[in-house]
Amino acid sequence: MPVHVDAVVVGLGPGGEEVAGRLADAGVDVVGVDRHLVGGECPYWGCIPSKIMVRAADLVAEGHRIPGMAGTAMVRAEWHPVARNVREATADWDDTAAVDRLTSRGCRVLRGTARLTGRDEVTVRAPDGQETVLQAGRAIVLATGTEPAPPPIPGLDGTPYWTNRDAVAAERLPRSLIVLGGGAIGLELGQAFARFGTDVTVVESAPRLLPQEEPEAGELLARVLSDEGVQVRTGARAALVVHDGNGFTLSGERGERLDAERLLVATGRRTDLAGLGVVNIGVDPDARALPVDERMRVLTASDSAPGVWALGDITGKGAFTHMAVYQAGIVVNGILRHGGAVAAYHAVPRVTFTDPEVGAVGLTEEQARERGLAVRVGLADVARSSRGYIHRAGNQGLVKVVVDDREGVLVGATSVGPWGGEVLGALTVAVHARVPVDELHRTIWAFPTFHRAIGDALRDAG
Numbered sequence: 320m321p322v323h324v325d326a327v328v329v330g331l332g333p334g335g336e337e338v339a340g341r342l343a344d345a346g347v348d349v350v351g352v353d354r355h356l357v358g359g360e361c362p363y364w365g366c367i368p369s370k371i372m373v374r375a376a377d378l379v380a381e382g383h384r385i386p387g388m389a390g391t392a393m394v395r396a397e398w399h400p401v402a403r404n405v406r407e408a409t410a411d412w413d414d415t416a417a418v419d420r421l422t423s424r425g426c427r428v429l430r431g432t433a434r435l436t437g438r439d440e441v442t443v444r445a446p447d448g449q450e451t452v453l454q455a456g457r458a459i460v461l462a463t464g465t466e467p468a469p470p471p472i473p474g475l476d477g478t479p480y481w482t483n484r485d486a487v488a489a490e491r492l493p494r495s496l497i498v499l500g501g502g503a504i505g506l507e508l509g510q511a512f513a514r515f516g517t518d519v520t521v522v523e524s525a526p527r528l529l530p531q532e533e534p535e536a537g538e539l540l541a542r543v544l545s546d547e548g549v550q551v552r553t554g555a556r557a558a559l560v561v562h563d564g565n566g567f568t569l570s571g572e573r574g575e576r577l578d579a580e581r582l583l584v585a586t587g588r589r590t591d592l593a594g595l596g597v598v599n600i601g602v603d604p605d606a607r608a609l610p611v612d613e614r615m616r617v618l619t620a621s622d623s624a625p626g627v628w629a630l631g632d633i634t635g636k637g638a639f640t641h642m643a644v645y646q647a648g649i650v651v652n653g654i655l656r657h658g659g660a661v662a663a664y665h666a667v668p669r670v671t672f673t674d675p676e677v678g679a680v681g682l683t684e685e686q687a688r689e690r691g692l693a694v695r696v697g698l699a700d701v702a703r704s705s706r707g708y709i710h711r712a713g714n715q716g717l718v719k720v721v722v723d724d725r726e727g728v729l730v731g732a733t734s735v736g737p738w739g740g741e742v743l744g745a746l747t748v749a750v751h752a753r754v755p756v757d758e759l760h761r762t763i764w765a766f767p768t769f770h771r772a773i774g775d776a777l778r779d780a781g
């Protein structure tokens with residue numbers, strides 16, 4: 320017998336959890352389904368544990384910066400407090416508190432793998448194999464996120480390679496680590512392990528690190544990482560992976576060979592739309608992301624699927640927790656018929672928490688040119704700013720602004736440097752609110768801050 324409810328939320332990561340909780344607060348009879356931990360990737364294997372590792376690694380690096388500036392320091396980095404703090408933050412990968420938080424708001428939580436079996440029907444298979452059919456009178460919300468997408472390199476499949484999940488759960492520091500993929504995950508975790516003493520090599524197939532961001536950012540990061548002793552191989556493709564029981568050997572297409580105890584695969588993530596049964600609502604199961612309109616309603620090949628909503632990583636609009644939570648607000652307003660703003664993606668901020676941090680918002684210069692905008696750019700070197708001079712060790716960074724000359728507004732910006740993610744705040748407001756560049760020129764930027772480099776970059780843009 321199907322169970323009749325108002326709403327079913329499939330996937331209780333940051334996005335689904337937000338929707339389920341807010342619908343329950345509004346008195347909607349809602350069932351949230353997750354096959355694993357309530358909270359999803361971010362608190363257990365993503366943002367939180369990785370930033371605990373990054374914070375610890377940054378402390379180690381700062382300690383090493385004392386000589387020449389503040390006396391002497393002996394830093395003996397130890398991994399076990401990091402592993403302990405990760406376990407504390409994840410409650411040893413136990414979601415009891417998260418489940419209680421949701422149920423106390425009136426949301427029912429069902430553990431199992433959900434699949435769409437109709438336009439208003441979700442079938443949940445519990446770990447013991449028992450199936451529950453949920454019929455949703457008002458809404459189905461899809462928020463199942465992404466999973467790692469290992470590349471089809473011969474030999475890789477079946478080896479004990481790490482994904483982010485193994486890396487954040489590491490109790491012991493590997494002696495050596497090959498990081499496949501020089502994107503956000505690979506660089507944050509790779510730099511953190513390196514600062515604790517692991518011999519790290521980053522292998523990136525694109526010509527530069529962080530290829531989706533401004534070239535100046537990836538190039539600067541490659542210099543900093545190399546200076547720290549991380550080997551950076553860009554434009555490098557692996558042709559074969561071998562694991563001999565003790566370690567990995569990665570052979571490149573040009574015959575080069577790398578050996579390491581561990582291999583972290585961080586080459587991007589993918590959705591599983593086929594597994595979610597989207598074909599049953601008329602959506603192509605082979606699509607990379609779930610197509611949605613500006614109110615986060617799922618679009619099918621021929622029309623829309625009324626009452627079916629999606630949010631978060633699965634929509635392909637930016638795999639960030641803040642994106643999932645932003646979209647969750649739009650979904651809640653839509654289901655409750657509160658109206659409100661539609662989704663806008665012209666000022667999506669992102670921060671890669673390396674040291675220096677790489678913050679970016681809106682379009683890169685290349686993306687702006689591809690759109691045919693009248694582009695003007697400005698660059699400022701953070702190390703040469705007053706604050707950079709004062710800061711000395713660890714002062715590398717830049718601010719880059721991308722101006723749409725016709726409209727007289729910023730359409731994109733990048734801030735690399737110490738607290739580059741915090742400096743990004745001002746740039747995010749400027750791009751989001753389309754603050755006229757003339758107004759930004761008239762802004763007083765406090766001396767001697769890192770964000771004062773925004774004024775320098777604007778002046779450089781003319």
Ligand SMILES: Cc1cc2nc3c(=O)[nH]c(=O)nc-3n(C[C@H](O)[C@H](O)[C@H](O)COP(=O)(O)OP(=O)(O)OC[C@H]3O[C@@H](n4cnc5c(N)ncnc54)[C@H](O)[C@@H]3O)c2cc1C
Nearest residue numbers: 330332334354359360365366433463464631632638639640
């Ligand atoms: C190492 C790492 C570091 C990151 N750092 C940051 C960061 O610093 N800042 C940031 O903004 N973002 C960061 N992210 C990205 C962030 O974690 C994701 O964008 C965010 O978790 C997406 O939320 P979501 O709700 O879309 O999906 P998820 O968090 O992926 O949650 C999806 C949930 O759906 C469940 N599920 C999947 N399929 C089914 C099914 N068929 N039935 C039932 N349940 C299902 C899963 O078990 C999971 O709990 C990081 C990611 C990683 C991997």
Ligand SMILES: NC(=O)c1ccc[n+]([C@@H]2O[C@H](COP(=O)([O-])OP(=O)(O)OC[C@H]3O[C@@H](n4cnc5c(N)ncnc54)[C@H](O)[C@@H]3O)[C@@H](O)[C@H]2O)c1
Nearest residue numbers: 470500501502503504505523524525585586587638670671
């Ligand atoms: N601080 C943050 O906000 C944060 C941190 C970590 C992850 N995330 C999110 O998680 C997503 C996934 O992270 P990710 O780092 O796995 O993906 P990514 O897309 O950011 O980076 C993957 C990198 O792997 C490279 N690559 C792909 N195939 C390769 C191959 N065969 N050999 C070598 N390199 C290869 C790509 O060129 C790319 O640079 C990110 O896009 C981001 O949205 C966010």
